[in-house]
Amino acid sequence: MNIQVASASTGPKWFQLYLQTDDGVNRELLSRAKAAGYKAIVLTVDSTATGNREADARNKFVFPLPFGNLVSKGTGGDIHALNASFARKIDAKSVEFVIRESGLPVIVKGISHPDDALLAISAGASAIQISNHGGRQLDGSPATFTVLPAIAKAIDRKVPIIFDSGIRRGQDVFKALASGADVVGLGRPVYYGLALGGWKGVLSVLELINKELSMVMQLAGAQTVEDIKGSMLI
Template identity: 55%
Template sequence: MTVVNGYEQSDREQDLDILNLPSLEAEAKKIIPTGGFGYIEGGSEDNWTLAENTKAFEHAQIVPKALSDMEDPDLSTSIFGIDLKTPVMMAPTAAQGLAHSRGEAATAEGLAAVGGLMAQSTYSSTSIADTAAAGNGAPQFFQLYMSKDWDFNYSLLDEAKKAGIKAIILTVDATVDGYREADIINNFQFPIPMANLTKFSEGDGKGKGIAEIYASAAQKISGADVKRIADYTDLPVIVKGIESPEDALRAIDAGASGVYVSNHGGRQLNGGPASFDVLPSIARAVNHRVPIIFDSGVRRGSHVFKALASGADLVAFGRPTIYGLALGGAKGVASVYKHINHELEITMQLAGTKTVDDIKSAPLTHFSYND
C-alpha cells in the first residue's frame, strides 16, 4: 500500500473474479479506510433515494423473445460521433485516490482496455492531462463543477481542450452538498490533494471537508452558463443532474448538446425520485433531439438494458467502478466492465436484441411491487 498524509491507499493491480457488482462493496470496505469508504459509499440523510435508485429497476420488466433467430449480441454504440465498444460508461466520480494510489489514471487505463468511455471529475486526484494520458488516446469527457471564479472555470476548460477531451459534463445538481451523515460521523476530510485545485486559489483540497470544497462552487447556475461554456470550448456540453422533463427542455433550449439524467447516486436531494422512474418521461420530452446519458443505482446488466429501453443512449455508474479500482487497480476496473458487459450480453440474447439500437425499441412491461 501507499500512505499519503496517514491515509492508506491500495496498490493492487489484478484481474477480479466477480460474482456480481453488488458483492464488490463488502470486499472494498475491507481495504478502503473508513473515512474514504464512507465518502464513496454514502448517500444523503438516511439514504432513502440511494436505495430507491436500484429498487426502481423492479418497476419495469424485460419481455423475453423466443424464436428471435439471432446470436452474438453487439454492444457497440456511439455518441457525438465517438465509437464505443460498450454503452456502459464511467460516471464522473471525485477523489479516486481514496480507493487507489493511481486514482483516475488507473480508471482511465481500465476503461480504455474495454473500449468504454471515461468521465473525469473536477475534483479528481489526478490532473486532467495525466488522466487523459493514461487513457492513451481513448475518448474521455470532463465533468465541471462550476466555480464562482470564472478564471478557474476557464483554466480547467482550457486544460480539458488541450488534453483532447471530447465533451464537457456540467453538473447542476450540486450547488450545495447533500447532508451526508457518514462524512459527519467520520469527521471526514480529504487526505489526498485534488490535482485540479492545487494550482489555483481554492487550494489543494487536502485537509478540507466536503462542505468546504463545495463552498467555492457556484450556487447560481443558469442556462446562460451552459451557453457560455459551449461557446468558450466549442465542445458538446452535457447537463448532468436532470430529473424532470422541464429541466431537460430548459437545458436543451440553453444550448446543451446532451442531457444527463441523474440524482447524483442519491448523494444530493434525499427524498427525490429514483432516476430510473423519471427517465421515460424525460426521454419522451427530449424526443431524440439530443443524446441522453443515465446513471444512479445501476448494478446489473439488466439495469443497463432497462435504462436503454427507457430512453437512455449511454448508461453510467460510479461506485462499482471505484470498488473495482480499490480491489484491482486498472485491471480491476476492466474486470468490472467486462462483467457487466457479460450480463448485458446474456440479457440481450434472451430478449432477442442483437444491437443497442434494438434494445432501444425493446418492449418493457411495468408493474410496481409493494413492499
C-alpha cells in the same frame, strides 16, 4: 492534472466541470481541458452545494488538502468547505458560457426533470445526463429510473440521453436502454472494482456487466442495442 490524465490513455476523454463562483477560474479550467485534448465538457448542475453525506461523517472521511481545481482550498478536509467554491446558481446562461468558452460539445449532467432537460437543450447542450449524483446530493430525490421515461418523451431524441445512478447489473443496463437512454454510465461498481483489483478489477466489472447484458438480451429476444430500445417493459 488534466494533462496527466490525458496522457494516461489514448481513448477519448471528457472533462467534468463543477462550475465555480469565479468565472476566471472556470475559463482557466476549460482552457486547460481543451489544451489537454479533452473532447467534451460535462457540466454538473446538481452540485451547487454539498449534500448531507452522513456515511462520510460516520467514517470520519476527509479530503486531502488542497482540494485542487477549486476557488476555496478548504479547511481541515471538510467537504462542506467546498460550498464556498460552487456556483450557487446554474441556468441557461451557465450552459451558454461553458459552450462559448470551451468551444466543445457540452453534456449537462444532473438532470432529473423534463423541463430542465428542455432548458439545457435550448441553451445548446449536445446531450443531457440523467443523474441524481448516485443519490448522494439530495436524500429522497426521485430515482433516475423513475424520471427517465418522462424526460425521454419530452426530449423526443433531440439529443442523446446518458443515464446513470443505480446501475449494478446487466439487467439494469437493459432496462435503462429500453426506457429511453442512449448511453448508460457506471460509477460505484467501477470504484469497487478499482479498490479491489486496480485496473484489472475495473475490467472485470465491465466484462461482467457486458456478460449479464448479453444474457438478458438473448432471453428478451433482442439481438442489438436498437432492438433493446424497442422493447416494452412491464
